[in-house]
Amino acid sequence: MKFEQLDMDLLQTVADIKGIPSGAVNIRRNGEAIFRHSSPNIIITTNPENKGLMVEVKAGTKGETVHVPVILTNSGFHDRVYNTFKIAEDAEVTIIAGCGIHNDSHSDSSHNGIHEIIVGPRAHVKYLEKHYGEGRGEGKRILNPTTVVRVEDGGSIEMEMVQIKGVDDTIRSTIAYVQEKGNLKVVERLLTHGQQKAESDIRVEIEGQGAAAQILSRSVAQDDSYQLFKAALVGKNECTGHVECDAILMDKAQIRSIPQLEAEDANAVLTHEAAIGKIAGEQLIKLMSLGLSEQEAIDTILEGFLR
Amino acid sequence: MKFEQLDMDLLQTVADIKGIPSGAVNIRRNGEAIFRHSSPNIIITTNPENKGLMVEVKAGTKGETVHVPVILTNSGFHDRVYNTFKIAEDAEVTIIAGCGIHNDSHSDSSHNGIHEIIVGPRAHVKYLEKHYGEGRGEGKRILNPTTVVRVEDGGSIEMEMVQIKGVDDTIRSTIAYVQEKGNLKVVERLLTHGQQKAESDIRVEIEGQGAAAQILSRSVAQDDSYQLFKAALVGKNECTGHVECDAILMDKAQIRSIPQLEAEDANAVLTHEAAIGKIAGEQLIKLMSLGLSEQEAIDTILEGFLR
Numbered sequence: 001m002k003f004e005q006l007d008m009d010l011l012q013t014v015a016d017i018k019g020i021p022s023g024a025v026n027i028r029r030n031g032e033a034i035f036r037h038s039s040p041n042i043i044i045t046t047n048p049e050n051k052g053l054m055v056e057v058k059a060g061t062k063g064e065t066v067h068v069p070v071i072l073t074n075s076g077f078h079d080r081v082y083n084t085f086k087i088a089e090d091a092e093v094t095i096i097a098g099c100g101i102h103n104d105s106h107s108d109s110s111h112n113g114i115h116e117i118i119v120g121p122r123a124h125v126k127y128l129e130k131h132y133g134e135g136r137g138e139g140k141r142i143l144n145p146t147t148v149v150r151v152e153d154g155g156s157i158e159m160e161m162v163q164i165k166g167v168d169d170t171i172r173s174t175i176a177y178v179q180e181k182g183n184l185k186v187v188e189r190l191l192t193h194g195q196q197k198a199e200s201d202i203r204v205e206i207e208g209q210g211a212a213a214q215i216l217s218r219s220v221a222q223d224d225s226y227q228l229f230k231a232a233l234v235g236k237n238e239c240t241g242h243v244e245c246d247a248i249l250m251d252k253a254q255i256r257s258i259p260q261l262e263a264e265d266a267n268a269v270l271t272h273e274a275a276i277g278k279i280a281g282e283q284l285i286k287l288m289s290l291g292l293s294e295q296e297a298i299d300t301i302l303e304g305f306l307r
Numbered sequence: 308m309k310f311e312q313l314d315m316d317l318l319q320t321v322a323d324i325k326g327i328p329s330g331a332v333n334i335r336r337n338g339e340a341i342f343r344h345s346s347p348n349i350i351i352t353t354n355p356e357n358k359g360l361m362v363e364v365k366a367g368t369k370g371e372t373v374h375v376p377v378i379l380t381n382s383g384f385h386d387r388v389y390n391t392f393k394i395a396e397d398a399e400v401t402i403i404a405g406c407g408i409h410n411d412s413h414s415d416s417s418h419n420g421i422h423e424i425i426v427g428p429r430a431h432v433k434y435l436e437k438h439y440g441e442g443r444g445e446g447k448r449i450l451n452p453t454t455v456v457r458v459e460d461g462g463s464i465e466m467e468m469v470q471i472k473g474v475d476d477t478i479r480s481t482i483a484y485v486q487e488k489g490n491l492k493v494v495e496r497l498l499t500h501g502q503q504k505a506e507s508d509i510r511v512e513i514e515g516q517g518a519a520a521q522i523l524s525r526s527v528a529q530d531d532s533y534q535l536f537k538a539a540l541v542g543k544n545e546c547t548g549h550v551e552c553d554a555i556l557m558d559k560a561q562i563r564s565i566p567q568l569e570a571e572d573a574n575a576v577l578t579h580e581a582a583i584g585k586i587a588g589e590q591l592i593k594l595m596s597l598g599l600s601e602q603e604a605i606d607t608i609l610e611g612f613l614r
Contacts, residue, residue, distance in 0.1 A: 235583075249573045257568040261583050266556045269584040276542075276568050277576040 003034075006073055006102055013164070014098030014130045015069035024066040026053055028081065030074045042066050042093070052082030052114075055095075059088035059120070070099040075139055076107030082114045087155075089120040095127045099143055101167075103135040110142035117147065119155035119182070127159040133166030140168040147174045151182035153208065158185045163198065165191050172200040178239075180208030188217045189306045192225035192253070199228040206239040206268070217245040220302050221253035232260035235268025243272035248279055248305060310341075313380055313409055320471070321405030321437045322376035331373040333360055335388065337381045349373050349400070359389030359421075362402075366395035366427070377406040382446055383414030389421045394462075396427040402434045406450055408474075410442040417449035424454065426462035426489075434466040440473030447475040454481045458489035460515065465492045470505065472498050479507040485546075487515030495524045496613050499532035499560070506535040513546040513575070524552040527609055528560035539567035542575025550579035555586055555612060 003011075007029060011017050020027075020035060024042035027035040033053075038044045041061040047054040055066055072079055087093055095117075103109040119125050133141030143163075151157055163170060178184050184204060192198045204213045215231045233241040243259045261270040279301050287297035310318075314336060318324050327334075327342060331349035334342040340360075345351045348368040354361040362373055379386055394400055402424075410416040426432050440448030450470075458464055470477065485491050491511060499505045511520045522538045540548040550566045568577040586608050594604035 247570075249570050249575070251573055253573060255568075255570045257577075258565060259579075259581075261562075261564040261581060263554075263556050263562045263583045266558060266560065266585055268556070269582075271580075271582040271584075272566075273578075273580050274566075274568060275576075275578040276570045277578075278573055 007071055010071045010073070010100035010102060010132070011069055013132050014071070014100040015067055015096050017067060017069070021065070021067050023064055024055070026068045028070040030072060030077055031079045039064065047082065047084055050082040052084065055083070055085045057085070057087040057091045057093045059090055061091040061093055063092060065094040065096065067096045069097065070111060070113065072099070072101040072103070072109050072111055075103045075105030075109055075137060078110045080112040080114070083116070085115070085117045087119050087123045087125055090122050091120065092124045095125060097128065098130040101133045101135070101141040101143070103133070103137050103139045103141050105137040105139045108140040108142055110144070112144045113146070115145065115147045117149045117157065119149070119151045119157050121152045122154040124155070125157040127157060129160070130162045130164055131167050131170070132164045133168065141166060142169045143167050144171045145173070149174070149176035149184065151176065151178045151184055153180045154182065156183035158187070160187045162189045163191060165193065167198070168196050170198045172198070174202045176204045176213070178204065178206050178208060178211040178213055181210040182208055183211065184213045186215045190217070190219040190227065191222070191306060192227055193222040194225060195223070196225040198225070201230045203232045203234070204241065205234045205236060206241055207236050209237045209239070211237065211239045213241045215243045218247070218306055219255070220248045220250070220306060221255050222250045223253060224251070225253045227255045229256070230258045230260070232262065233270050233272070234262040234264065235270050236264050238265065238267035239269070241268070241270045245274040247276045248302065249276055250278065314378055317378045317380070317407035317409060317439070318376055320439050321378070321407040322374055322403050324374060324376070328372070328374050330371055331362070333375045335377040337379060337384055338386045346371065354389065354391055357389040359391065362390070362392045364392070364394040364398045364400045366397055368398040368400055370399060372401040372403060374403045376404065377418060377420065379406070379408040379410070379416050379418055382410045382412030382416055382444060385417045387419040387421070390423070392422070392424045394426050394430045394432055397429050398427065399431045402432065404435065405437040408440045408442070408448040408450070410440070410444050410446045410448050412444040412446045415447040415449055417451070419451045420453070422452065422454045424456045424464065426456070426458045426464050428459045429461040431462070432464040434464060436467070437469045437471055438474050438477070439471045440475065448473060449476045450474050451478045452480070456481070456483035456491065458483065458485045458491055460487045460489065463490035465494070467494045469496045470498060472500065474505070475503050477505045479505070481509045483511045483520070485511065485513050485515060485518040485520055488517040489515055490518065491520045493522045497524070497526040497534065498529070498613060499534055500529040501532060502530070503532040505532070508537045510539045510541070511548065512541045512543060513548055514543050516544045516546070518544065518546045520548045522550045525554070525613055526562070527555045527557070527613060528562050529557045530560060531558070532560045534562045536562070536564045537567070539569065540577050541569040541571065542577050543571050545572065545574035546576070548575070548577045552581040554583045555609065556583055557585065
């Protein structure tokens with residue numbers, strides 16, 4: 001196993017790491033685990049069923065982190081991986097996933113990650129995932145993550161899923177089931193530019209009594225890019241759910257936003273809000289009056305919006 | 308032409324009239340025009356193309372009203388009619404439509420009204436439509452209105468579409484096109500109960516610069532009823548659009564709400580808000596502390612919500 005500068009740059013961008021982090025780690029490059037390390041409470045193995053990653057967090061684990069970044073540097077490589085995360089009861093853990101693609105060629109590179117996350121009773125999980133693409137070639141950088149989340153009684157998960165830039169084509173599918181008194185929060189931040197296409201399809205079934213779910217999406221579409229955002233919240237019990245999507249539209253970009261509320265129980269309280277618009281003129285003028293150029297003012301506003 | 312008590316009751320419920328109103332009028336009963344009267348500025352004829360109603364409002368008409376209610380009293384009758392409304396430039400008019408079905412039998416009765424409304428340049432239209440069903444039979448009362456609206460430059464229309472009660476099955480389709488500086492407002496109020504099913508599908512294409520559209524929906528679903536609300540707002544120019552849906556869910560009823568924002572121009576500003584929930588407990592308690600029974604308190608809240 002040898003890391004090159006390119007690997008390290010990608011890893012820093014998608015997983016905020018400057019070297020091998022402490023704790024449990026699995027680094028996948030071009031379809032192979034090039035580094036794997038378990039910790040006493042977090043065991044990483046190869047799942048015999050699907051050859052994918054199996055991450056098991058022991059009951060009662062507190063304040064630990066597991067890093068499972070993926071990088072693709074071979075152009076024209078198509079990677080598919082199944083990752084399973086089992087977080088046992090009362091554990092508290094942070095999962096840092098993320099995928100970076102460097103593609104300098106004319107062939108497309110893609111990563112399809114199929115994640116299953118099981119949040120045990122009263123366990124608390126923070127899940128961070130960043131997607132990023134770079135490279136000078138015309139070959140596309142494609143990322144299609146599929147995530148299935150099961151939150152058991154009293155468990156909670158906060159998922160932050162970010163597409164930084166450089167991803168040409170993405171279909172993000174997320175489906176979650178939330179049991180009694182469980183809590184799920186999904187925060188999605190997306191930037192598309194050039195000719196990029198991004199589709200995000202989130203469905204949350206709130207099954208248990210007293211459960212709650214929130215889906216928050218912030219996105220910026222620039223140039224000729226296209227975004228489709230679908231978020232369905234299904235209330236099957238006495239529960240609360242909220243969907244919020246805010247988008248900034250620029251240049252010739254297009255955005256479609258289709259939230260869906262399905263109340264199947266009279267005690268379900270479901271709400272949503274959305275706004276699509278351009279950068280507020282007053283904000284631009286204010287920043288420019290402080291001495292920023294128009295481009296600097298735009299960059300500052302977008303950065304604030306996507307943080 | 309002879310009106311019976313049943314006719315008069317239905318006409319009062321759906322069109323707020325106690326006899327033949329003044330101005331232009333067309334009353335359709337069981338598929339036939341039983342009363343027709345044009346006014347100097349509003350001409351009602353039979354459209355030779357589709358045998359339907361043609362209502363033409365002359366340019367510059369001010370403050371006039373046209374009543375075009377439909378009633379069905381023959382059980383098992385299936386009525387289909389094409390209504391065309393042409394409002395010439397600078398006219399201001401109120402259109403009172405509406406359909407009432409009385410069905411005492413085991414056979415279904417239905418009315419399919421296909422309306423086309425052309426709002427000329429700088430014309431202003433108020434369109435009111437109430438739907439109501441009654442009768443003791445097991446035969447369903449079915450109402451499927453299809454409405455196409457074209458708002459020309461600087462024109463405006465405010466549409467209030469109400470389903471009072473007693474309609475077993477409805478699919479309401481509305482499509483509107485709004486040109487430069489045109490304005491469209493759709494207010495929909497819907498009550499479903501028993502085993503009723505209601506689907507409302509509204510699509511507004513905001514095509515002209517400086518145009519605006521609003522879709523406001525308030526609905527109550529009781530008993531085992533089911534509602535599906537779809538509202539798509541498409542911004543194709545510098546324009547503003549807003550969708551708002553509020554629903555009260557009771558008993559074993561179910562509601563699905565699917566708004567859709569499509570921004571195809573970076574200067575389109577589109578927003579939506581929705582909330583599905585039960586009657587607020589504090590409101591109930593407050594009214595009951597003033598001496599109302601629980602049922603009276605519920606009725607008062609629902610009445611306020613749907614007004």
